[in-house]
Amino acid sequence: MKLSNNTRLEVRELTKIFVSGRRKITAVDQVSFEIHEREIVSLVGQSGSGKTTIAHMILNLLKSTSGSIIFDGKDIKDIKKKIYWRNVQGIFQDPFSSFNQFFVVKKVLRDSFKILDKSFNNEEKDKIIIKALESVNIDPGDVLEKYPFELSGGQMQRIMIARIFIIKPKLLIADEPTSMIDSILRANILKLFEKLREKQGTSIMFITHDIGLAYYVSDRIFIMHRGKIVEAGSAEQVIMNPNHTYTKGLIEDVPTLHKEWILTKRS
Numbered sequence: 036m037k038l039s040n041n042t043r044l045e046v047r048e049l050t051k052i053f054v055s056g057r058r059k060i061t062a063v064d065q066v067s068f069e070i071h072e073r074e075i076v077s078l079v080g081q082s083g084s085g086k087t088t089i090a091h092m093i094l095n096l097l098k099s100t101s102g103s104i105i106f107d108g109k110d111i112k113d114i115k116k117k118i119y120w121r122n123v124q125g126i127f128q129d130p131f132s133s134f135n136q137f138f139v140v141k142k143v144l145r146d147s148f149k150i151l152d153k154s155f156n157n158e159e160k161d162k163i164i165i166k167a168l169e170s171v172n173i174d175p176g177d178v179l180e181k182y183p184f185e186l187s188g189g190q191m192q193r194i195m196i197a198r199i200f201i202i203k204p205k206l207l208i209a210d211e212p213t214s215m216i217d218s219i220l221r222a223n224i225l226k227l228f229e230k231l232r233e234k235q236g237t238s239i240m241f242i243t244h245d246i247g248l249a250y251y252v253s254d255r256i257f258i259m260h261r262g263k264i265v266e267a268g269s270a271e272q273v274i275m276n277p278n279h280t281y282t283k284g285l286i287e288d289v290p291t292l293h294k295e296w297i298l299t300k301r302s
């Protein structure tokens with residue numbers, strides 16, 4: 036697929052040092068990369084490598100120690116949060132924690148319209164909600180009147196993605212969104228990312244510790260190790276011809292199932 040070269044997000048020498056007492060942890064160390072319009076990139080690394088810290092800084096939930104984040108040509112420090120979050124949204128590992136447990140799905144999804152600058156009445160909202168649920172292959176009748184605890188992790192994760200179909204951000208940061216879902220459903224979630232990109236032109240940063248999943252879904256892969264990006268390139272390049280020993284180790288750990296995916300994508 037042909038990619039646009041317009042830069043959506045640019046991260047420049049981004050650093051985060053956590054200070055707790057006398058201890059300093061450099062969670063993110065001088066990281067630079069860009070994400071283009073309609074591009075799906077994966078940030079891959081083992082637990083503790085700094086992935087979530089980067090996600091939180093890009094989502095403007097956490098301040099950087101130094102460096103900058105430029106969205107559509109503007110430093111995010113100079114963009115009002117409400118406007119920024121209309122454009123840049125996140126989904127996380129545990130969809131239940133992002134949901135109010137006391138609200139039914141209909142209420143949660145109606146509330147997601149609050150961030151938009153246009154106002155809708157409930158009837159208009161519900162039409163859009165139903166379309167969004169259908170986009171993520173959920174029968175609205177199955178979920179609209181249910182509370183989160185009545186739904187499975189896979190359903191909840193798809194409802195989180197339905198929210199993204201409603202808000203239509205330009206950039207989605209998805210931080211290990213499939214790690215609580217079994218492997219068959221995982222592929223379906225990843226297909227929804229492709230659909231978001233196709234239908235809405237969304238740029239997506241997919242964060243995972245699984246380089247097989249990263250290969251399956253992304254145009255480019257960034258490998259993170261101890262706070263630094265140690266390797267970056269097209270998905271094919273990184274998987275078929277890795278440069279860094281750390282990347283080679285990650286590839287050796289890919290389970291068989293994903294090796295089949297790799298073959299599928301190649302053919």
Ligand SMILES: Nc1ncnc2c1ncn2[C@@H]1O[C@H](COP(=O)(O)OP(=O)(O)O)[C@@H](O)[C@H]1O
Pocket residue numbers: 053054055060061062080081082083084085086087088089
């Ligand atoms: N709020 C925090 N305070 C102190 N250290 C933190 C905090 N958040 C993350 N860290 C540390 O920063 C490093 C990177 O963490 P994280 O970004 O969560 O990695 P990943 O998402 O790749 O597992 C880890 O050493 C972690 O313990």
Ligand SMILES: [Mg+2]
Pocket residue numbers: 086087088211
């Ligand atoms: Mg994390």
